Amino acid sequence: MNLHKTLLPPHAELVRAMLERDTSYEGVFFTAVKTTGIFCRPGCTARSPKPANVEFFANAEQCLAAGYRSCLRCKPLDTAASAPAWVQTLFTLVDADPEQRWTDAQLLAEGIEPLKLRRWFKQHFGMTFHAWLRARRLGMALGGIKQGDSIDDAAFDSGYESLSGFRDAFQKSFHITPGRAANSEPLLFTRLTTPLGPMIAMAERRGLVLLEFLDQASLNPEVQALQNRFGYAVAPGHNLHLQQIEAQLSAYFAGTLTEFSVALHMPGSEFSRRVWAELAKIPYGRTTTYGAIAATLGKPGASRAVGLANGHNRLSIVVPCHRVIGADGSLTGYAGGQPRKAFLLRLENAAVQITEQLAF
Known part of the structure; x- marks a missing residue:
């Protein structure tokens, strides 16, 4: 099985995102135009090509390997590197x-x-x-x-x-x-590069506190809450936890890491911490629902409250809120955007299938 090939959404979805220049698909796929020999990011502002002249790739390396050149307008290699x-x-x-x-x-x-x-x-x-x-x-x-x-x-x-x-x-x-x-607690932050776009990681001496995509709307309120409610002093810097998450994220996106070991520190209400603890137990490559988590917590009628706590999770990917879906199987909301959520689920599912095939 080709891991990268399985990460692409359905073809019709790719065509729609390309024609609408949907930037929420940044990093999810790249558009390669056969008639020009150029590949672009999904949100490229150049004139949209005819779908018949396009093929899609999961990453920039595949585009280069197929003989395509980087677009000078949207510069897809800048986001991939x-x-x-x-x-x-x-x-x-x-x-x-x-x-x-x-x-x-x-x-x-x-x-x-x-x-x-x-x-x-x-x-x-x-x-x-x-x-x-x-x-x-x-x-x-x-x-x-x-x-x-x-x-x-x-x-x-x-x-x-x-x-x-x-x-x-x-x-x-x-x-x-x-x-x-x-008497304050320094919270150091750094930028991390991922296939789905840049992320910001924040960590204090006890562990990783925040990991979010830089373009999500909830980021600024989350940082302000950490400063105002929990007394953090936020500054650029680096520590062991930030070094660990950078290495572990790289392995995760390569499909070789299924469980993060970086230390975590997650300030929040007692109920939120209980929900986050259940999120951390969802196995790699599996999904669950808000209702199932609520039942596990002994509060079967608290699906909405579980959903709110899930949305307040500050540690994307590491505390896998992307593995929570609707009772009807729909992806439901995700702060990083549903295309990213779908990508993460495809990544994990493909890695599990490859592992199972190798076991036989």
């Missing part, structure tokens, strides 16, 4: 000198177009480069305060010449004063 080389170079420069204040002139001197950089960061981090840079410096200051540095040292070490300016920026970013920061 990790950060482009020019962004990786900038990351290296920032790591080498975290206190540097990057001006447009300095960016241009490095061959980086400021507007292009702004767009890339907004798409993949949900903020501009300069906002990310400020958050990163403040995150380093937060780490210093947690380790016993004075507020003065933290301010000047992070490049602020004014204590009042540092305090204002710190409170605006973390919703707490520097004086209270020693």
Whole structure:
């Protein structure tokens, strides 16, 4: 069985999504046009080709292997790969000198177009480069305060010449004063590349707290709730949990990992945590319903409440809310979009079938 081939939706659905430029199918499939030899993302704004001249592939690598070239307008390889080389170079420069204040002139001197950089960061981090840079410096200051540095040292070490300016920026970013920061919990975040589009992962010392697709509407409210209700100070960074989820997600999408082992920390109400615990028990490649979960919890009439708690799950894929379907077999809602939900279920089902075939 060809794992990648089984990941494609039905042909009619692919044609409709292509003709309507449905961006919710980003990463689910790629369109290859036989008459031009070019392949595109589903939402490409170029003139739609005739369906008879098109073939569909599950990933960019298959398009390249079939002899197609990347579209210059929608740039499908940019979404299929990790950060482009020019962004990786900038990351290296920032790591080498975290206190540097990057001006447009300095960016241009490095061959980086400021507007292009702004767009890339907004798409993949949900903020501009300069906002990310400020958050990163403040995150380093937060780490210093947690380790016993004075507020003065933290301010000047992070490049602020004014204590009042540092305090204002710190409170605006973390919703707490520097004086209270020693008692707060840093929540570090990083961007992850997946075949279904960029995701953001957040983790504190106890484990992974959030894993969501960057384009979903519920992301900002979720982050605000973590800050306001649970006292987290959110900043760019990296830790062991974020490194683990990056590696494990890669293996999951390759069809070789069926159970995540990264540590999790899931603040929420008692009922929500009970629902999330049941979600985590749904076997790979299987599905269940809201009603079945409610019955397991001893609350057979609480399907709606289970659905709400399921929707408040902050850990996409790892806590597999995508494995919950309607009683009639329909996919029902999914914060990342139903095309992604369908893709994840096809991925798991195909991997299970391959495993079963190899066992015989």
